[in-house]
Amino acid sequence: MxxxxxxxxxxxxxxxxxxxxxxxxxxxxxxxxxxxxxxxxxxxxxxxxxxxxxxxxxxPNKAAVLAGLAELVFAGLELPDPGDAVPWDEQLKEAARAYRNGLRQHPNLALQVLSDTSAVSDVVVVTMEPFYLALDRAGLSPRQIFEAANTLIDFIHGFSLGEASVRAQTFELAPDLLTRVRALPADKAPTLTRIVDGLGVEGLAYDFDDGFESGLSTLTAGIAATARRR
Amino acid sequence: MxxxxxxxxxxxxxxxxxxxxxxxxxxxxxxxxxxxxxxxxxxxxxxxxxxxxxxxxxxPNKAAVLAGLAELVFAGLELPDPGDAVPWDEQLKEAARAYRNGLRQHPNLALQVLSDTSAVSDVVVVTMEPFYLALDRAGLSPRQIFEAANTLIDFIHGFSLGEASVRAQTFELAPDLLTRVRALPADKAPTLTRIVDGLGVEGLAYDFDDGFESGLSTLTAGIAATARRR
DNA sequence: TCCTAATCCATACGTTGTACGATTATGTAC
DNA sequence: GTACATAATCGTACAACGTATGGATTAGGA
Structure with a gap:
């Protein structure tokens, strides 16, 4: 040839x-x-x-390509730091929002990114600095800061995973939780059914943005309570 | 033949x-x-x-096998309900602990389970009932209950993902976050470095159980704050 | 000018998921 | 009993995959 x-x-x-x-x-x-x-x-x-x-x-191999992609996504994260101009909890929320938005850029990669521990390179570690910066102003002990940061990041990961799972499948979209609960036999999960019914009409579709903000508020409130107890 | x-x-x-x-x-x-x-x-x-x-x-195909496995894991979850004998936040924590433990039974499947949205079948939906039961006692609105449950579950998912990622690789264990931070050039992430150094000797190894409990406390404290503000 | 290392290509092997059709048993209708 | 649709299994085969091996070509330093 x-x-x-x-x-x-x-x-x-x-x-x-x-x-x-x-x-x-x-x-x-x-x-x-x-x-x-x-x-x-x-x-x-x-x-x-x-x-x-x-x-x-x-x-060296395909796994390295995937790991490289995960690293690339993390490297693309840019967590802007508003600094001391805002209260620490708002500063923390801003970092969290940016982190989530970064992960949203590539929904098809979320699973790979979030599960590849080998991607926990220096790049990723440095990414967490803004979280520590904000938490440091909340009046927590080093141990509390460490745990709070992990909790917040775990929440973002779990949230992003769910969000990506929905966004990633362009085909065969499964009915979401809300419609599924309504289709449930009432005696299987009475409380769940009652609460979801009580959501009212405006709650028919789940809003990811609202859900994320709600989670952030709950977490910052919990962290504030921890700080107060110190 | x-x-x-x-x-x-x-x-x-x-x-x-x-x-x-x-x-x-x-x-x-x-x-x-x-x-x-x-x-x-x-x-x-x-x-x-x-x-x-x-x-x-x-x-029908291998994907169906994997989806079936995810469903199987979820079906194997048993969330014991301590009932009204304990405060709502302890009741909530118990459900969360059981949920995490269920996911831990099959670390090699965590990735599949947590990302397979088609596994969000009736089985999974019903699994959430204990969370709603506990939250219903905390004095929240239906919307708040809904959001709080999602936040808690997202945290558990993110936490479990991290836990499983570490436990799943029996080979080539990557250095964990703590040792990695210590190896970092000090000026790359000064606050992060300072905090991690401040953890002291006993914090050298990360304890997943402690981390989970800490997250639960932060979340229940945050939820309690939401209830109080109502 | 020769040597070494860098970079890319061609071929090939074992493994994978699964389409297709043949084979054998069961259950029902007459 | 006999005929026939249906259920369950198996045998063969194929395209696509990751990548091992080895060879070709060239750049750059000695």
């Missing part, structure tokens, strides 16, 4: 074609556009117009 | 037969013992001493 239109071997000086970054960027685009299952090494190589095996020079 | 020891075609009346339940049970065992990657249709069929294609008579 003769090489037509495509040369083998190391590319000439000016024509660098592959790099870890370029690969990850292309991979991110595929995942965002077509879902995580659409990401295969062959497909990835095709969009880069390159032989599949060329990828392995820059990344 | 001659059939030795195994006949083709429909089994005779008294003969051992396949069923959705038997398949899922075997699948759960494989996942628990060897991880989610060990679960292949061929491997599953082999442990059942059956042809791989036989599985497809009871389940």
């Amino acid at each position: 003769v090489n037509v239109g495509k040369r083998s071997g190391r590319p000439r000086a000016g024509e660098e074609r592959l790099s870890r970054e370029a690969i990850l960027t292309a991979a991110l685009r595929i995942v965002d556009d077509e879902g995580i299952d659409a990401l295969t090494m062959r497909r990835l190589a095709a969009t880069l117009q390159v032989n599949p095996m060329s990828l392995y020079h820059h990344l | 001659v059939n030795v020891g195994k006949r083709s075609g429909r089994p005779r009346a008294g003969e051992e037969r396949l069923s959705r339940e038997a398949i899922l049970t075997a699948a759960l065992r494989i996942v628990d013992d060897e991880g989610i990657d060990a679960l292949t249709m061929r491997r599953l069929a082999a442990t059942l001493q059956v042809n791989p294609m036989s599985l497809y008579h009871h389940l």
Whole structure:
């Protein structure tokens, strides 16, 4: 087989074609556009117009690609710090909102990002600084700050996971919790049924933004109570 | 090739037969013992001493197997209700502890369980009843109960995800957050570094149980504050 | 000019999920 | 009993996957 239109071997000086970054960027685009299952090494190589095996020079295997994507998403997080201009709880909420928004940018990757512990690199650790900054002003002990930050982050993770799970499936959307509860036989979960019915008409559709804000308020109130008890 | 020891075609009346339940049970065992990657249709069929294609008579595809496993885990949850004998917040905490413990039984499945929205079946919805029971006693509006329950569940999910991610990898355990922060250049995240250093020696290893309890206390305190403001 | 390392390509192997059709038993209608 | 639809299993086969191996080509330093 003769090489037509495509040369083998190391590319000439000016024509660098592959790099870890370029690969990850292309991979991110595929995942965002077509879902995580659409990401295969062959497909990835095709969009880069390159032989599949060329990828392995820059990344050891597919798991490394996924880990790289998780890292990329985290690195893309930008948590603006309003500083001492606002009360500590509002400062904390701002950081949380930014964190959630960052994760929302790539719903198809949420699962990968949130579960890849190897992605807990320096990048991620540094991301948490704004949370500590805000909590430090609340009058907590180091241990309390540590626990509070973890709790808040766990909440954001759980929330984002649920949000992403819903947003990720473009097809076959399952009935959400509210409609499902209404379809339930009344004696299976009486209290649940009564409460959900009591929500009224405006509560028919679940609003993720409202849910997140509500969670943030509950958490900051709980943290404030902890601070007061000290 | 001659059939030795195994006949083709429909089994005779008294003969051992396949069923959705038997398949899922075997699948759960494989996942628990060897991880989610060990679960292949061929491997599953082999442990059942059956042809791989036989599985497809009871389940449409592998995704259905995984969804079935998620459902199975949820169905296995048993949230004991201490009733009115204890204060509402302790009642709520008990439900939360049981929920977390249920998810812990199958760390290799946590990812699947927590992300599979199609598993949000009646089984799962009913599981939430104890949370509503407890919250109903706290003096909240229906809307507040609804939001509080979601917040608590999101926290448990996020927490369980982190816990499972750590417990699932038997190999290549990454350094945890604490040791990683200590290895950080001091100027990258000064507050974070200072707080973690202030944790003292006893805080060297992260204790999941303590972390969970701390989160529960923060959340119940926050919910109590919401109730008071009503 | 030669050497080494970088970069990419071609081929190939084992494994995966599962489509398709054949095979054998069961349950029902006559 | 006989005929027939249906249920349950199996055998074969295929396309797609991740990637091991080894070879080709070139850049850049000695």
